Amino acid sequence: MLLLYNLGLRIYYTLILLFSAFNSKARLWITGRQHVKYTAFNQSVWFHFASLGEFEQGRPVLERFRAMQSQSKIVVTFFSPSGYEIRKNTPLADAVYYLPLDTAQNAQEFINTVNPALAIFTKYEYWYHFFNELNKRRIPLYIISGIFRPEQVFFKWYGGLHRKMLSFVSHFFVQDEESKHLLQSLNINNVSVSGDTRFDRVWANAQQPKDLSAISGFKDGQKLFIAGSTWPADERLIAGLITQYPDWKFIIAPHEISEEKINNLTGLLPQNAAQRYSKLTAQNPPLTTQVLIIDNIGMLSSLYQYADIAFIGGGFGAGIHNTLEAAAVGLPVIFGPNYNKFKEAKDLIKLGAGFSVSDEAGLKKVVADLIGNETHYAAATNKAKTYVAEHTGATDAIVNYIAYS
Template identity: 45%
Template sequence: MKPDFIIKKLDLSKIYVLSLLYDLFLVIYSFGIRLVSTWNKKAKLWLKGRENFFENLRNTYTVGPNKKVWMHCSSLGEFEQGRPVLKKLMENDPGISVVITFFSPSGYEIARNDKDFRQVYYMPMDSLLNAKKLLDILKPDIVLWVKYEYWHYYLQEIKKRKIPLLLISGVYQQNQVFFKWYGSFYRKMLECFTHFFVQNVSSKDQLQKLIAGEKITVSGDTRCDRVINIAENFTEVDGIANFCANKKVIVAGSTWEDDEAEWTHFVKTHPEIKFIIAPHEIDDENLTDIKKEFPGSIFYSEWMEKQVPGDNTLNCLIIDNIGKLSRLYKYATITYVGGGFAYNGLHNILEAAVYGKPVIFGPEYEKNFEAEELIDCSGAISIENALELEKVVNGLLDNEEEITSRGTAAKNYIYSNAGASKKIIEYIQENRLLIS
């Protein structure tokens, strides 16, 4: 058996090597982004958003009379999880200053147009210098980190400055790097957090292998609070009711090419049903390809100019802009959520479930525990291929009672998991993290 000092020395050596590999990864990533940006729109936005970053931040960052909150999100999904927490904080104290940073363009582009949040920025690439400069400018009193992304230098600098750091809507599984034999470098990042708010009990059980249980709270998913708020304050989407024309409606949201391929035959052979497709990617090339696959289709922008209710030649509406999907599911008889045929996995199914509609998706949902729970409570159905999809959809359309019962189960699941934001706010208040 090795003496403790030898074991500690070996661990430190391993962390040092992994730290060097991490720095190498950052260099390669930066180089790769620049290379990909020559043809990729998102990569171009990623670079453009970081040009003259600190100069722009110094010129635009303003603070109110009270405490300062910094929330970091990877992308749009994480923003939707963090948003209800920020909204409650701002309602409780209108004088607080809120700044939001993003790693991905998809989240940034949506959030910067959100009237509730005025200070939205990209996060500079992780480095010791960038971390120091950013924190010197922001001087946050509390930092909220949403679900994913662990940036070593930022987290270490926050810890060094003794700023309360909360992780919200966390999910932890055995296959994550923290729990691997080579994960010591990433385990050090977990030690930077003051408290963890995780989505389910299994996440707490897993995280407790590394972190003391008193630092972990099972709060649920803050997205439930978000989708409930959207549903309960629903506003009509212009032109959609006219398109649906009191027919049975299937809304397919956040679709990729593989998802759309599963629907092609069914849409062509069921002209009596209205279909609304909201692709995940809305660049011109992708939209043109989708329109070719569905002959009786029209873009939403075209429909808004035309709007001829009762036009039986059109049964498929392709949404060619962003920001409407969370309300489109309201019009559905049956919903379908994309991403379940891709490696990255399923998109947000809670947006559809909250309206009390059955949810269908593909087989790749292992990263989404809520998908498993919705299946278990009969609120959702997973399909493997187009034949199974058509069988499931036809079965539902022929059975109104099943549509109702599955929809009710889906809605009940959302409401039974509400309240995550409240638990986080209560922790902040009880620990006086935003009290002057």
């Protein structure tokens, strides 16, 4: 199985290399891993994140370590360009790198150089050679905000190598009881149900949101519908709401903000209904249209405070994006049908604070029900906010365990 794993990684690398000729993300993935000189440390704390979402998820633990161990060097790695390119200059780390391809040689060289005293991986990403090397050197490895499902490879007859990876982990901090029981079914008992550190992150942000006066001016006392991290399939649905609710304002924050994507989005909207907003042009011109398109990364969590209803994108593709940022400020959240891998989305639906739609008619019905029933709307907002508040505390559980183990 290890031979197949190594072969699969080589094939994956070759495919990314081929795609890099015409795909900017693939090109960054390749070039970011070439000719890198890693800084040698006497000892470090190594945090790995798959991408930007996992960085924000694990950030409360990273911040706590930075505060508690100010003399320790912190190394952060990313698998994806969407994490590295945005957070490569984070002050929370002494060094930030792309994770090298998972080969035995790369794992040995990387760990030799950064010399971690412990390693913390957020949610997922299991790399055999890195985990094996940490285990051979008896360097503690922790998985935080882990989530497991029966359909994952660990629980299949052919998942022996991946089960071996689990055996290299010192302790799992998982989000729910189901994950704990699944691990225990493999005789893995070094597990704590600590919850999801995302709750701590979004709740802290919601208590001290950044003031965006331009957005307040754009809203101008009107109701505001915000669509965050959208893809084209989401945007086609949302476009139908704009003419139906001319007295509402709309903010759309696409997941991808290339000129082509922004132009395609603009083409879906009523003529002259939208203008773009960038941090760099926040003072120009007055935001007077019905629709605002956000053409930069990093504002979304601060935008939700101004909204009345939120739509979260991704549910017509690989899976929905972050619903908790919107729920933390008390917004009813709407999303597409692909949400089953996301516990918080299922929880919000059960509470009546989350709503899944599969087409434009479904979206219009949910919005009409929320707008037309003040009691229903008030209950949804209260339940969304309460849900997030009641699920904070994972960071304390994780840091206290690691610090005193």
